[in-house]
Amino acid sequence: MKITQVFTLGICCILICAARDAKSDTCMDTITNKQKVLSFYKQMVGQRKTELIPEFIVENYKQHNPTVKQGRAGITEMINYLKTLPPPPQDAKSPIVRAIQDGDLVATHLDISFLGRRMAVIDLFKLEDGMLTEHWDAIQPLPDESGKTVTATNGTTEIDHNASTENSRSIVDQFYKSVVNKQSDNLFIDTAYVEHAASVIASGVGLAGYLSEPDRSVKIHRLIAEGDFVAAQSQFNRDGKTFVFYEIFRVANDKIAEHWSVEQVVPDGVIAEDMF
Incomplete structure (x- = not known):
């Protein structure tokens, strides 16, 4: 498989070994859409558990990136490709910098390194009844920011839930x-x-x-x-x-x-x- 065929989710998250733990987002022990997405990154992308695809992805999953196949087939192909690569280091830092949930939509902001290149990524997922139904994304190569105080992805990460x-x-x-x-x-x-x-x-x-x-x-x-x-x-x-x-x-x-x-x-x- 060519790298371009997995230019989106697989490449974006290839260094994930564990998504950051969900924090205070539960209500009456019900998993939130944000937690579901973070769990998807961890178990599907990081741990490459293709057997869990039916637990995360609907059959008619809609992919808005033209380089990835539609439905579960695209996710299956991506994870099978990841299985051919060396696993991420056990101490690898999660590239997920921010995660924002609004109803059935979850946006994530990532800072990744792949093949010597650093890239910023924003993924957007839509969920229904706890299942991922749609995905959008964009990826942008970043310039060398060595020594800079302000970079493309650093800054505030924690959401102020007291704000309106x-x-x-x-x-x-x-x-x-x-x-x-x-x-x-x-x-x-x-x-x-x-x-x-x-x-x-x-x-x-x-x-x-x-x-x-x-x-x-x-x-x-x-x-x-x-x-x-x-x-x-x-x-x-x-x-x-x-x-x-x-x-x-x-x-x-x-x-x-x-x-x-x-x-x-x-x-x-x-x-x-x-x-x-």
Whole structure:
């Protein structure tokens, strides 16, 4: 099997030996969707237990990445490929940096290293009755960040569950509306705002400037919020190509205080809407 055939979930999580333990997300001993996803990473990807596929994946599982087969067949192929590779070290650090749950959607933010390359990944899963039914993702190679205090994936990781989820979602939604309408973003960006996205930093124009560059035409598909964190799934155009664009915002005191993103071009010959 070629590496490109497992460019998504398998490659993204290949170094996982154990997803971080679920914390205080249970209610009356019922497993949450976030816990189910973390368990999927641990048992299916990390421990490569193909026999557990029926416990995690519905038969008609929908894969929105064009490089992976649909249904359980795609997951089975990916895990069987992982079995041909050396197992991850016992002390390997989980690449899962953040996990955000909003109803039947779970977004995860990963920092992985593979074949000498470091990449940032955002996965998005949809679940129904505790089973994974759909998957979306984006992956972006990262520049050398040696010695940098702020990197593409570091920063705040713990969700503040005392924060209002709906308020956080509203702040991000209003920010995007201000960008689309070419209005000032000063009402929504904190003075101590920290930018982690390599592409935004390299642009030199700030987040609002990056999003409102000519011909970018950002389109939001989903906002996934939990506490003070909000993940946005969107797309934009640049140089005649469409990009899948995932962002994570941290909101504090009614302002956007921190921002991460992952962007990936839609492959030639693929209908952009099929990736959403």
